[in-house]
Amino acid sequence: MWLAGNSIGKEFVVSTFGESHGKIVGVIIDGCPAGLSLAEVDVQAEVDKRIPRHTKIVSERVEHDRVHFQSGVFNGFTTGAPITMVVENIDLDSSDYEDMKDLPRPGHADYTARVKFGGFNDYRGGGRFSGRLTVALVMAGTVAKLLLNQFGVDVFAYSKAIGDVKLDKSLSYEHVRSHRYETAVRCPDKDTAGKMEEAIITARKEGDSLGGVVEIVGANVPVGIGEPLFDSLDADIAKALFALPAVKGVEFGAGFKAATLRGSENNDAFQMFGDTIGTLTNNHGGVLGGISSGMPIVVRIAVKPTPSIAKEQKTVALTTTENVTLKVGGRHDPCIVPKAVPAAEAAVSIILVDHMIRAGVIPKVLKKEQA
Numbered sequence: 001m002w003l004a005g006n007s008i009g010k011e012f013v014v015s016t017f018g019e020s021h022g023k024i025v026g027v028i029i030d031g032c033p034a035g036l037s038l039a040e041v042d043v044q045a046e047v048d049k050r051i052p053r054h055t056k057i058v059s060e061r062v063e064h065d066r067v068h069f070q071s072g073v074f075n076g077f078t079t080g081a082p083i084t085m086v087v088e089n090i091d092l093d094s095s096d097y098e099d100m101k102d103l104p105r106p107g108h109a110d111y112t113a114r115v116k117f118g119g120f121n122d123y124r125g126g127g128r129f130s131g132r133l134t135v136a137l138v139m140a141g142t143v144a145k146l147l148l149n150q151f152g153v154d155v156f157a158y159s160k161a162i163g164d165v166k167l168d169k170s171l172s173y174e175h176v177r178s179h180r181y182e183t184a185v186r187c188p189d190k191d192t193a194g195k196m197e198e199a200i201i202t203a204r205k206e207g208d209s210l211g212g213v214v215e216i217v218g219a220n221v222p223v224g225i226g227e228p229l230f231d232s233l234d235a236d237i238a239k240a241l242f243a244l245p246a247v248k249g250v251e252f253g254a255g256f257k258a259a260t261l262r263g264s265e266n267n268d269a270f271q272m273f274g275d276t277i278g279t280l281t282n283n284h285g286g287v288l289g290g291i292s293s294g295m296p297i298v299v300r301i302a303v304k305p306t307p308s309i310a311k312e313q314k315t316v317a318l319t320t321t322e323n324v325t326l327k328v329g330g331r332h333d334p335c336i337v338p339k340a341v342p343a344a345e346a347a348v349s350i351i352l353v354d355h356m357i358r359a360g361v362i363p364k365v366l367k368k369e370q371a
């Protein structure tokens, strides 16, 4: 395992590599059980969901990523050896970053990365801190999702709010699961999606950007997954979600609202549902004591507005230490939320697989009928 912060997981270990304007972006998965049916087209289909097409709400950078397997898959099945998957970086234009390299963008990682890595970091396109790196996570997430599906677990995410446009209709999980990728903003309700799209376009026209909220649901996760205290399920899910650039908050179930409730309001009463124990409400978001309860895992992330905006902002010229102003040019997403949806699904899926292997629910070799 790499020790420098580029890996996550204990049994299903995912390590990413690459930079935004480097040659490739890729991922190595060590610990994937043998015997999972896996093809490049499966991963390609998930990677294609990253970029909404035919819309003005994403960067103009063309990301027609082609997934290439390099190792770990033989005769259409995972072998148990490390799986390596890469995509090439194409459509690169680093010119804006040369002009800006001494002017750290407010809200971005330019300043902190430069200090930490002594100026040796690849700053082009945000380098290692670019949202582009989520393609690596999505590739690993596909493998995780396929594994989870073998055990009846399903993970899906959607945009719940963009700017001040909120999805306040209550939709069935079935509806969310089937329709979330049908709109460019990844909101399963067409009316709300239209308003979200308009809000993003308006912000972009004003040289500005918007943030929002993504909700992720893990359905049919068996009870008993998670390793308290320090590897509790919610802690590990939060860690993976905070590793997504631009995520500034994570909450489970009632989340921060729970702080305003009374115990009698917040407690989820237990009840028999046929022959299984469940709860009547899900304020706990599917995790109690760091262990899955069998109720759906419900987690939300707060995604901040894209830092790179065309409006004038104050910054410091790092070579002269003068106070200066900056207008960020180049190709940027006016809202990160739609692209964060598949990345968030991937992050949660990876952690669930890691913990299901640790709990012995997913074996190291899949039986023939599971494969």
Ligand SMILES: Cc1cc2nc3c(=O)[nH]c(=O)nc-3n(C[C@H](O)[C@H](O)[C@H](O)COP(=O)(O)O)c2cc1C
Pocket: 059, 107, 108, 109, 126, 129, 130, 131, 132, 134, 244, 245, 246, 247, 304, 306, 307, 308, 331, 332, 333, 336, 339, 340, 343
């Ligand atoms: C999918 C995705 C796309 C992103 N696109 C951009 C972008 O176009 N421009 C930008 O300035 N930041 C973008 N970001 C956000 C930055 O990468 C992020 O804000 C920066 O690395 C600082 O990290 P922090 O916000 O987590 O502190 C994107 C993030 C994600 C997840």
